[in-house]
Amino acid sequence: MPALTADFFARPAVEVAPDLLGCVLQRAGAREPRVGRIVEVEAYLGDGSDPASHAHSGPTPRNRSMFGPPGRFYVYRSMGIHHCLNIVCQPQGEGAAVLIRALEPLRGLAIIRRLRSGRESDLTNGPGKLCQAFGVDLRFDGRSATRGELFVCTGTTAPERPIRRSPRIGISKATELRYRFFEADNPHVTPHR
DNA sequence: CCATAGATTGACT
DNA sequence: GTCAATCTATGGA
Numbered sequence: 001m002p003a004l005t006a007d008f009f010a011r012p013a014v015e016v017a018p019d020l021l022g023c024v025l026q027r028a029g030a031r032e033p034r035v036g037r038i039v040e041v042e043a044y045l046g047d048g049s050d051p052a053s054h055a056h057s058g059p060t061p062r063n064r065s066m067f068g069p070p071g072r073f074y075v076y077r078s079m080g081i082h083h084c085l086n087i088v089c090q091p092q093g094e095g096a097a098v099l100i101r102a103l104e105p106l107r108g109l110a111i112i113r114r115l116r117s118g119r120e121s122d123l124t125n126g127p128g129k130l131c132q133a134f135g136v137d138l139r140f141d142g143r144s145a146t147r148g149e150l151f152v153c154t155g156t157t158a159p160e161r162p163i164r165r166s167p168r169i170g171i172s173k174a175t176e177l178r179y180r181f182f183e184a185d186n187p188h189v190t191p192h193r
Numbered sequence: 194c195c196a197t198a199g200a201t202t203g204a205c206t
Numbered sequence: 207g208t209c210a211a212t213c214t215a216t217g218g219a
Contacts, residue, residue, distance in 0.1 A: 057215080060215065062213095062214060062215075063215095077212090078213095079211075079212070080213035080214075081211060081212060081213080
Protein backbone atom coordinates (compact mmCIF):
# COMPACT_ATOMS: atom_id res chain seq x y z
CA MET A 1 0.00 0.00 0.00
CA PRO A 2 1.18 3.55 -0.71
CA ALA A 3 2.84 5.66 1.96
CA LEU A 4 0.90 8.63 3.25
CA THR A 5 1.94 12.03 1.90
CA ALA A 6 2.87 15.23 3.69
CA ASP A 7 -0.47 16.65 2.48
CA PHE A 8 -2.29 14.07 4.56
CA PHE A 9 -0.75 15.58 7.69
CA ALA A 10 -1.11 19.23 6.65
CA ARG A 11 -4.61 19.33 8.17
CA PRO A 12 -6.02 19.92 11.66
CA ALA A 13 -4.65 17.28 14.04
CA VAL A 14 -8.12 16.35 15.27
CA GLU A 15 -9.02 15.43 11.68
CA VAL A 16 -5.79 13.55 10.98
CA ALA A 17 -6.00 11.54 14.22
CA PRO A 18 -9.10 9.43 13.44
CA ASP A 19 -8.00 9.09 9.81
CA LEU A 20 -4.81 7.39 11.02
CA LEU A 21 -6.78 4.54 12.60
CA GLY A 22 -6.39 1.53 10.33
CA CYS A 23 -3.25 2.94 8.70
CA VAL A 24 -0.07 0.93 9.03
CA LEU A 25 3.29 1.75 10.62
CA GLN A 26 6.21 0.03 8.93
CA ARG A 27 9.66 -0.47 10.38
CA ALA A 28 12.07 -1.20 7.55
CA GLY A 29 15.82 -0.95 7.34
CA ALA A 30 16.29 -2.94 10.53
CA ARG A 31 17.43 -6.55 10.30
CA GLU A 32 13.90 -7.66 11.01
CA PRO A 33 11.00 -5.67 9.54
CA ARG A 34 7.93 -4.97 11.62
CA VAL A 35 4.42 -3.89 10.63
CA GLY A 36 1.64 -2.67 12.90
CA ARG A 37 -1.86 -1.38 12.36
CA ILE A 38 -2.65 1.87 14.20
CA VAL A 39 -5.59 1.36 16.57
CA GLU A 40 -5.30 4.24 19.07
CA VAL A 41 -4.14 7.88 18.72
CA GLU A 42 -4.37 11.24 20.48
CA ALA A 43 -4.25 14.77 19.06
CA TYR A 44 -2.26 17.56 20.74
CA LEU A 45 -2.79 21.12 19.54
CA GLY A 46 -0.45 24.06 19.28
CA ASP A 47 -2.81 27.01 19.08
CA GLY A 48 -2.83 27.81 22.81
CA SER A 49 -6.16 26.06 23.43
CA ASP A 50 -4.54 22.85 24.68
CA PRO A 51 -2.57 23.18 27.94
CA ALA A 52 -1.79 19.44 27.91
CA SER A 53 0.24 19.79 24.71
CA HIS A 54 4.02 19.95 24.77
CA ALA A 55 3.66 22.87 22.36
CA HIS A 56 1.70 24.93 24.88
CA SER A 57 4.69 26.88 26.20
CA GLY A 58 6.35 27.34 22.82
CA PRO A 59 9.40 25.68 21.29
CA THR A 60 12.15 24.16 23.43
CA PRO A 61 15.11 21.96 22.43
CA ARG A 62 13.03 18.91 23.25
CA ASN A 63 9.83 19.72 21.31
CA ARG A 64 11.51 21.59 18.46
CA SER A 65 10.35 19.18 15.75
CA MET A 66 6.72 19.70 16.76
CA PHE A 67 7.04 23.12 15.15
CA GLY A 68 8.63 21.74 12.00
CA PRO A 69 6.92 20.72 8.74
CA PRO A 70 3.96 18.32 8.77
CA GLY A 71 4.56 14.66 8.01
CA ARG A 72 7.64 14.31 10.20
CA PHE A 73 8.07 12.51 13.50
CA TYR A 74 8.24 14.13 16.89
CA VAL A 75 9.86 11.61 19.26
CA TYR A 76 10.40 12.51 22.91
CA ARG A 77 11.59 10.73 26.03
CA SER A 78 8.86 10.26 28.60
CA MET A 79 9.63 10.22 32.32
CA GLY A 80 13.30 9.98 31.42
CA ILE A 81 12.90 6.37 30.36
CA HIS A 82 10.46 5.60 27.56
CA HIS A 83 9.96 7.04 24.10
CA CYS A 84 6.75 8.29 22.53
CA LEU A 85 6.08 8.62 18.79
CA ASN A 86 4.13 11.52 17.26
CA ILE A 87 3.56 12.78 13.74
CA VAL A 88 3.52 16.54 13.15
CA CYS A 89 0.33 17.99 11.62
CA GLN A 90 -0.93 21.31 10.22
CA PRO A 91 1.27 23.97 8.60
CA GLN A 92 4.85 24.34 9.81
CA GLY A 93 5.21 26.42 12.95
CA GLU A 94 1.82 25.62 14.51
CA GLY A 95 3.04 22.88 16.85
CA ALA A 96 0.21 20.34 16.45
CA ALA A 97 0.80 16.59 16.39
CA VAL A 98 -0.81 13.18 16.75
CA LEU A 99 0.54 10.70 19.30
CA ILE A 100 0.54 7.05 18.21
CA ARG A 101 -0.69 5.24 21.33
CA ALA A 102 -1.24 1.62 20.24
CA LEU A 103 -0.72 -0.80 17.37
CA GLU A 104 -2.05 -4.17 16.37
CA PRO A 105 1.09 -6.10 15.38
CA LEU A 106 0.81 -7.66 11.92
CA ARG A 107 4.37 -8.69 11.07
CA GLY A 108 7.62 -9.06 12.97
CA LEU A 109 6.19 -10.80 16.02
CA ALA A 110 9.41 -12.79 16.45
CA ILE A 111 11.66 -9.77 16.98
CA ILE A 112 8.95 -7.94 18.95
CA ARG A 113 8.69 -10.83 21.39
CA ARG A 114 12.44 -10.73 21.85
CA LEU A 115 12.25 -7.05 22.75
CA ARG A 116 9.16 -7.28 24.96
CA SER A 117 7.69 -9.99 27.13
CA GLY A 118 4.04 -10.76 27.78
CA ARG A 119 0.97 -11.76 25.86
CA GLU A 120 0.41 -10.57 22.32
CA SER A 121 -2.09 -7.94 23.44
CA ASP A 122 0.55 -6.52 25.80
CA LEU A 123 3.30 -5.95 23.24
CA THR A 124 2.26 -2.68 21.59
CA ASN A 125 -0.72 -1.40 23.62
CA GLY A 126 0.89 1.81 24.86
CA PRO A 127 3.02 4.64 23.44
CA GLY A 128 6.20 3.55 25.22
CA LYS A 129 5.58 -0.12 24.52
CA LEU A 130 5.21 0.29 20.76
CA CYS A 131 8.40 2.32 20.59
CA GLN A 132 10.22 -0.48 22.39
CA ALA A 133 8.70 -3.06 20.04
CA PHE A 134 9.54 -1.11 16.88
CA GLY A 135 12.97 0.12 17.94
CA VAL A 136 11.92 3.78 17.95
CA ASP A 137 14.19 6.22 19.76
CA LEU A 138 15.38 9.81 19.49
CA ARG A 139 17.20 9.05 16.23
CA PHE A 140 13.83 9.30 14.53
CA ASP A 141 12.96 12.70 15.95
CA GLY A 142 12.45 15.14 13.07
CA ARG A 143 12.67 12.47 10.35
CA SER A 144 10.06 11.97 7.65
CA ALA A 145 7.06 9.76 8.43
CA THR A 146 6.35 9.20 4.73
CA ARG A 147 9.51 7.31 3.70
CA GLY A 148 12.68 5.75 5.05
CA GLU A 149 13.22 3.24 7.86
CA LEU A 150 10.00 4.16 9.61
CA PHE A 151 6.92 5.35 7.77
CA VAL A 152 3.13 5.16 7.65
CA CYS A 153 1.05 3.86 4.75
CA THR A 154 -2.65 3.44 4.07
CA GLY A 155 -4.36 0.39 5.52
CA THR A 156 -5.03 -2.73 3.52
CA THR A 157 -8.49 -3.16 4.99
CA ALA A 158 -11.28 -0.75 5.73
CA PRO A 159 -11.89 -0.13 9.44
CA GLU A 160 -13.94 -3.12 10.54
CA ARG A 161 -14.82 -1.71 13.95
CA PRO A 162 -16.44 1.60 14.90
CA ILE A 163 -14.20 4.46 16.01
CA ARG A 164 -14.69 5.75 19.55
CA ARG A 165 -13.61 9.02 21.08
CA SER A 166 -12.66 9.88 24.67
CA PRO A 167 -10.52 12.21 26.82
CA ARG A 168 -6.78 11.65 26.54
CA ILE A 169 -4.94 9.33 28.91
CA GLY A 170 -2.32 10.23 31.49
CA ILE A 171 -2.79 14.01 31.51
CA SER A 172 -4.01 16.26 34.30
CA LYS A 173 -4.82 19.36 32.27
CA ALA A 174 -7.50 19.79 29.60
CA THR A 175 -9.13 16.51 30.59
CA GLU A 176 -12.41 17.75 29.14
CA LEU A 177 -11.04 17.69 25.59
CA ARG A 178 -11.89 14.45 23.84
CA TYR A 179 -8.93 14.13 21.52
CA ARG A 180 -8.32 10.40 21.94
CA PHE A 181 -9.54 8.14 19.13
CA PHE A 182 -9.48 4.35 19.13
CA GLU A 183 -11.06 1.29 17.59
CA ALA A 184 -13.93 -0.14 19.59
CA ASP A 185 -13.36 -3.57 21.13
CA ASN A 186 -9.82 -3.90 19.85
CA PRO A 187 -7.73 -5.87 22.38
CA HIS A 188 -4.60 -3.92 21.42
CA VAL A 189 -5.65 -0.51 22.79
CA THR A 190 -4.37 0.85 26.11
CA PRO A 191 -5.88 -1.00 29.07
CA HIS A 192 -7.49 0.39 32.26
CA ARG A 193 -7.59 4.21 32.75
C1' DC B 194 19.54 27.09 42.84
C1' DC B 195 15.97 23.83 44.29
C1' DA B 196 11.47 21.62 43.97
C1' DT B 197 8.17 19.51 41.31
C1' DA B 198 5.43 17.70 37.55
C1' DG B 199 5.18 14.97 33.61
C1' DA B 200 1.43 12.69 26.61
C1' DT B 201 4.83 5.91 31.09
C1' DT B 202 5.76 1.43 32.44
C1' DG B 203 6.66 -2.51 35.34
C1' DA B 204 7.46 -4.36 39.81
C1' DC B 205 5.64 -5.02 44.08
C1' DT B 206 2.16 -5.02 48.57
C1' DG C 207 -3.79 -0.34 44.98
C1' DT C 208 1.50 2.13 45.60
C1' DC C 209 5.91 3.54 43.90
C1' DA C 210 10.46 4.16 41.65
C1' DA C 211 13.20 4.74 37.46
C1' DT C 212 15.44 9.08 35.11
C1' DC C 213 15.45 13.33 32.11
C1' DT C 214 13.34 17.85 30.57
C1' DA C 215 11.12 21.97 31.50
C1' DT C 216 8.98 25.29 34.49
C1' DG C 217 8.21 28.18 38.43
C1' DG C 218 9.57 30.11 42.72
C1' DA C 219 13.27 31.66 46.23
